[in-house]
Amino acid sequence: MIPAEVHRITASLDLFFTEKERTARRYLRKTGYERSFEEVAIHRLDKDTTQEEMELFIRELSSRNGGLLSEAGLPCVADPGAGLVALAHQNGIRVVPLSGPSSLMLALMASGFNGQQFAFNGYLPVQSAERKEVLRKLEHRIYSEGQTQLFIETPYRNGSLFQDIMQCCRPDTWLCVASGLTGEGESVRSMPVSSWKKKHMNWEKVPAVFVLGRPYL
Numbered sequence: 001m002i003p004a005e006v007h008r009i010t011a012s013l014d015l016f017f018t019e020k021e022r023t024a025r026r027y028l029r030k031t032g033y034e035r036s037f038e039e040v041a042i043h044r045l046d047k048d049t050t051q052e053e054m055e056l057f058i059r060e061l062s063s064r065n066g067g068l069l070s071e072a073g074l075p076c077v078a079d080p081g082a083g084l085v086a087l088a089h090q091n092g093i094r095v096v097p098l099s100g101p102s103s104l105m106l107a108l109m110a111s112g113f114n115g116q117q118f119a120f121n122g123y124l125p126v127q128s129a130e131r132k133e134v135l136r137k138l139e140h141r142i143y144s145e146g147q148t149q150l151f152i153e154t155p156y157r158n159g160s161l162f163q164d165i166m167q168c169c170r171p172d173t174w175l176c177v178a179s180g181l182t183g184e185g186e187s188v189r190s191m192p193v194s195s196w197k198k199k200h201m202n203w204e205k206v207p208a209v210f211v212l213g214r215p216y217l
Contacts (some may be wrong), residue, residue, distance in 0.1 A: 001100070001101065002031065002100040002101075003098075003099075003100070005098075006098045006099075006100060007031050007032060009067075009096075009098060010028070010031060010033060010067060011032070011033055011034070011035075012065065013065050013066060013067045014035060014039060014040045014041065014064060014065070014066075015040070015041045015043075015060055015061070015064045015065065015066030015067070016028075016040065016041070016042045016043070016066060016067050016068075016069055017042075017043050017044075017045040017057060017066065017067070017068045017069065017081065017084060018042060018043075018044070018045060018068070018069040018070075018071070019044065019045065019046045019071050019079070019080060020044070020071065021042045021044060023071065024042055024069050025037060025042065027069065041060065041064075041066075043057060045057070045068070045080055045081060045084060046080050047080055049080070049083075051083075054083055054084050054087055055087065057084060057087075058084070058087050058088065058091050058093070061088060061091075061093050062091065062093065067098075068081045068084065068085070074099055074100075074102045074104075077102065077104065077120070078104060078120065078122060078152060101181070101182050103178065103181045103182075103207065103209050104120055104150055104152075104209055106178065106181050106182070106209075107150065107176065107178035107181065107188070107209035107211055108148065108150060108211060110176070110178060110188040110190075111148070111176035111178070111188075111190050111211045111213060112174075112176070112190050112215055112216060113148040113174065113176065113190070113211060113213030113214065113215065113216055114146055114147070114148045114213060114214070114216045115148070115216070117145065117146055117147045117148065118147060118148035118149070118150060118213075119138075119141070119147055119148070119149055119150065120150045120151070121134075121138060121149060121150065121151040122151065122152065123151070123152060123153060123154075124151050124153070124161065126157070128160065128164055131161065131164050132164050132167065132168040135164060135165060135168050135169060135212075136168055136169075138151075138212060139168075139169050139170065139173055139212060142173065142212060142213055142214060143214075146214075148211060148212070148213035149211065149212040149213065150209060150210070150211050151209075151210050152207075152208070152209055152210065153208070153210070155203065155204055155205055155206055155207055155208070156204050156205075158203040158204060158206070158208050159201075159202070159203065159204055161210065162177075162196075162201065162203070162210075165193065165196075165210070165212070166193060166196060166197055169193045169212065170193065171192060171193050171194035171197075172192055172193070172194065173192065173193050173212060173213075173214070174190055174191065174192050174193070174212070174213055174214055174215060175190070175191070175192075175193055175196055175210065175211070175212055176188065176189065176190040176210070176211040176212075176213070177189055177201070177203070177208055177209075177210055177211075178208065178209045178211070179203050179206045179207065179208035179209075180206045180207065180208075181207075181209070185206065190211075190215075
């Protein structure tokens with residue numbers, strides 16, 4: 001649920017930065033945004049946006065109130081935009097953080113793991129051998145530092161990531177998989193790797209957050 005205050009502020013803006021213009025327009029209309037898009041500037045901002053483009057965006061922000069829209073989750077957290085925010089600070093432009101539901105925080109909240117010490121690791125390597133090496137390092141931090149480890153994957157690779165976890169992590173390490181959060185098929189399950197090995201799961205079309213940790217007892 002997006003807070004009403006976020007909708008109120010969004011309605012006052014006429015400049016937006018987002019990964020996909022089409023879905024941004026769709027989101028804005030669903031939230032009750034009534035301004036004509038002929039009067040609104042919507043700029044693409046993704047991993048390929050150049051420094052020069054962001055500097056042009058900053059020039060616009062010096063005379064207009066704008067917003068950074070996230071495709072899912074929170075802007076700048078597992079999403080592009082941190083570079084633009086940094087430039088805004090450097091140019092004396094006020095930055096106001098606004099949030100709706102974040103799949104990362106929701107997964108951590110529902111995992112039952114340590115929420116005092118945790119790390120988000122983004123996407124792990126695509127190649128299985130490299131990914132297993134990273135998983136072992138993340139697992140080591142769970143036991144040496146008590147640090148919960150969060151990461152994500154493109155849905156069609158969720159299955160291969162899950163199998164690598166099953167193959168290289170300790171049986172007593174706990175895994176939480178939070179999939180389809182805030183949707184009709186939402187599912188959150190936490191259990192030891194040894195128990196997960198007895199399950200046949202299919203998340204190839206569902207966004208999921210993977211959390212490795214230990215029960216916070």
